[in-house]
Amino acid sequence: AQSVAQPEDQVNVAEGNPLTVKCTYSVSGNPYLFWYVQYPNRGLQFLLKYITGDNLVKGSYGFEAEFNKSQTSFHLKKPSALVSDSALYFCAVSPNNRLAFGKGNQVVVIP
């Protein structure tokens, strides 16, 4: 069965500092990996995905993620966090059309 682990409940970072949100996955076959962001009482918005090719994937709003097959990880990163990046971030995996989501990480960017 496919699964995703987001080990930290909350990530606090000062504005301007690098932001990292961690994700590890477990799946049989080739993993298709996604990051989504959710603002309060809203739906999820797609940030980026890894399907194949370059391990470093660039996405929306300056975010990027690095696929590491040996560590089964797909950490989300942003070089310089903004207060507006404060939100709930979800990692998801899919080798088919049934996405499995992690529990989410609350990111708090401190001014």
Place this chain on the structure above:
Amino acid sequence: DGGITQSPKYLFRKEGQNVTLSCEQNLNHDAMYWYRQDPGQGLRLIYYSQIVNDFQKGDIAEGYSVSREKKESFPLTVTSAQKNPTAFYLCASSIELAGDGTGELFFGEGSRLTVL
């Protein structure tokens, strides 16, 4: 603009009542999904549909029902059999012509159901 519309945004229900949540999309997507979100538990798949007149159970389908009579519409009924229906419900769609899971999901704004 293209997108997914969920209604109502907030809904209150008495125990023992069925309630239907609406989901409409004008993105011309083949696949549609219903997820349930509870605090600290992420999103759990209730039902999904890859094509009109066909749908599949997800991980937590008990107490829920769906229909897919039109490509644009995928309503979810929360029945009285659902033991703990208070949650945030999210509808999504994706192109998924190949059904291989590579397409990203587009989400609606959600419907918050509270059982009194």
